[in-house]
Amino acid sequence: MNERVDPREGYNDASAKAEQQAASAQTEAQKKLHDLLATLWEQRKNILIERLTTLQESIAGLEAPAAEASRKLGAETAHKLAGILGTFGLPQGTEIAREAEVTLEKDGALSPQEIARLHQITEQLAKLLDQRSLPNGR
């Protein structure tokens, strides 16, 4: 039998194999990164919890005489939390920390409703950090 073979077939096989190998290496790298991030989370979660405490204290200090300093510290802390929580798999944490940052950076006095919302945000953040810290949390 005189079989005719497309000369591109060998090339296509090699190309598909190379693609498969690259995909497999990428999956391995992703798994390794996932494990490294889980370890890093374990090392760093207490620092994030400390930041949340700082934010809670800053918000509690908003009605005190030195409210301006509290507000600045609160905005900076909320900014830091917003910048990292999503990277650790807590996008909702980033969203509400950012909301707190924007509120704390506003000009003028905050309304009682805004302050109440800030307290609510810190409670929500505490819950999210708690859930993320559970063994099966991502």
Added chain:
Amino acid sequence: MARRILIIDDEDDIRQVAALSLETIAGWDVVLANSGGLGIEVAATEQPDAILLDVMMPEMDGPTTFLKLQATPETAKIPVLLLTAKVQGSDQRRFAGLGVSGILFKPFDPLLLAKQVSDVLGWKD
């Protein structure tokens, strides 16, 4: 040869996650600095292929660090990408007006950071 990236950020978490991400996913070499002043020194000696530069840092912020990098002959040509958690349009316009190579936003996805850097800088490898 592996790319070399300098990350300048005062936040330990960000430096560590970004470094793990770029080393593990892209195989790049990463050097770190925790302040603008140190970052300028490291950039001059290490000559990285690109710099990821945080915006909000105490003492010397990202924009000031960028201007100093530009004013230093040894570092003037190194592409700089700002890394920021500021997402408001006015902030973005201000940063873009500085002449940086790009702006990346926090929080970033560690799985995608290397691709984002490559895309912005037009790196094909």
